[in-house]
Amino acid sequence: MAFLDNSGDIILDAVLTDTGRFRLAKGDGSFKIAKFALGDDEIDYTQYDKNNASGSAYYDLTIMQTPVLEAFTNNASSMISKLVTMSRNNLMYLPIIKLNEESPNNQTTGIVAGFGSNFFYVAVDQNTENEVANGTWTSGVISGQTLTQPVCVLLEQGLDTMEIPPNVALDVDLVEDQYILEMDNRFGKPAKKDGKISIASPSFIDDDNIASYYFSLAQTPGYVTNEWPTKVQGTETQNINAARIRGPRGTQFYFRIASSIDLATSTYLFEKLGGTTSLDFGGGGGAQTYYFIDSNVRVIGGTTGFTLDIPFRYIKLQPS
């Protein structure tokens, strides 16, 4: 997309997204605009120079000169960072969502020797799971077919600051009680962290096969919790240290990924969207060749709008 002409009056360049056109074409009344949000995707707030010696008029000079791109029609590409309405203006801190890799069950492969690249792997079929299980089950690998392994993704929400101790309660209006998870529906679905196979149902799937799931403290307690574990690694002290949110805490969001039937039973999507790689999970048989697809899962705070993309690599053992 080109930049918009900003030499004259402020103009608004409005387009329907592909999902908007899709719903309009369906003609079933699903095209109904009911709310709006404001976004600031292009803005880099690190350019805000609040100490500029020339005065406050110069604080945002660079930001105000930011060129703005034309509107994207892909619904998943726009409005990634939104403006937020808060009930008060005297806030100095805002909560974030952060990936916790402290426990082996929540680690990405990036901190596992020999696996580099901070992925969560998803073993998509039984053969792949068996190959991984030949050694010690590797942290960061989700058993996408059987969901028998405890590896899951843990996201924490709160104030990630050392300046406020973690035992101070997070203000109620800053607690995130709803998470939206967006992922490619062709690859899998989110599942609960516990041993039982419980797979979530999408709220809707858009024209690009991106499925949206809603999880909330009240409706889906298996995924969202505000009861932080009293003992992660044995003692209360360790618990506080184990949390990646360093200040006041809001909620936690756990999930795993159950692989889709397409990935489990076919190599079509791997050949079309991915490639092959060699991995050694320590089973004694040496490195094996795996098909892989790299993709992201996006988690959005339903209340605060904070967005986090988590990289996943779906792997499938290539038959020898």
Add this chain to the structure above:
Amino acid sequence: MATVFKNLTNNDITTTRTLLHEAIPITGSILSGTYNNNSTLALGSETNIKTYSHGMFESIYDYPYLSSSANHIFDMTMGYGTGSALSSSSNTQNTKKINLYQQLAQVLVGFTTGSSDIRPFDENGDLTEGTKIKECFFLNFSRLLGKDEIKKGSFSLELGVQAPWSSAADGGTVFNTRIKITDASGSTGYKVNSPVGEYGILYATGTVNQGVADVPVLWTGSAEIVEGQKVAVGLLYYQTGIAVLSGSVFNSNQGTIAGVMSTSPGILDDILCSSSFLGSNFGGPDAARPTQGSGFNAITQSSIDTISDALRNRIYNISFNNTTELNSTIYFCRANHNDFNFSANPTYLSSSKIRVKNVSTDAPVSYVTSVGLYSPDNELLAVAKLSEPLKKSPETELTLRVRLDY
């Protein structure tokens, strides 16, 4: 409570209808000359002219039609009704010429009340009486040009009537004498008794005379048209984008050519309709085509494509304004002083601390670059981008007017 959405109420949404006009100029050089490979291609073989094996019309493009860049601009054809004196089973493509007339008359004029008889085109729009247009050219403009309708009162077609005929593409003088055909009264008066919407009467006036001293002299019946007068020569259907041009524009006011045949009187002075005037395709009487008179009478022994080519080469220019009905919904996105002052942008925070503040009592600041319109289930249905960032703080309120066109 934090939130990123704001609901739109009925007071925030309104609908409007706007008529958008575009000027459409079609120069004669596109229709004849530009794409004849320096006159090496014969009439009708130009690269922007598409003909068909059925021979019922030809299509004109603005660029060689085999190119994907070419746009179809209009079609040309002609025909005569069953009541025309020109109709004869010995004519070339006689059935097709009748069928074309009947087809378009059926669509554009309709049927006689209570019967299946197709009404002929009427010169002044009074279907019950008056002069009927029994022989005509049809110019069918593509929807790309005509859009929703041709703007009333904006149509203009200029035809070269210089004698003798010589191709303008070869430096000839065909356009030195011209007549201009317009829907002059269309903006104030038009007819609504067609089954396909509104139509106006096309009138001809003389415009340029660099040829014969006393031409163009136009006639209506036995009366000479004096300056300021005009003569009805066709109909323009605004919504369907079809111009019906009477064959009389190329006929002699005498209605007879050197005793060859008697036809309906035309609008041109007889002197313009000498055997050498309209060129080979509109022809004069000659041994090879003994039944041809001047002008439109040539249709009897020429194919539709041939006559279309002849007319096309006499078009000096065509211009009109089209109209697009733009239905819009306007969403007034109102950000009050206490709305949207914070951001979820990753760069907004440093260790959860707001970058744009020094102390908590500082006013928060955010910058708007986009507006997203959402469904009740939070799907992004439309997005609007601002041309530059807009500062939002508790000291400001914004109303962003987002217009979606359908």
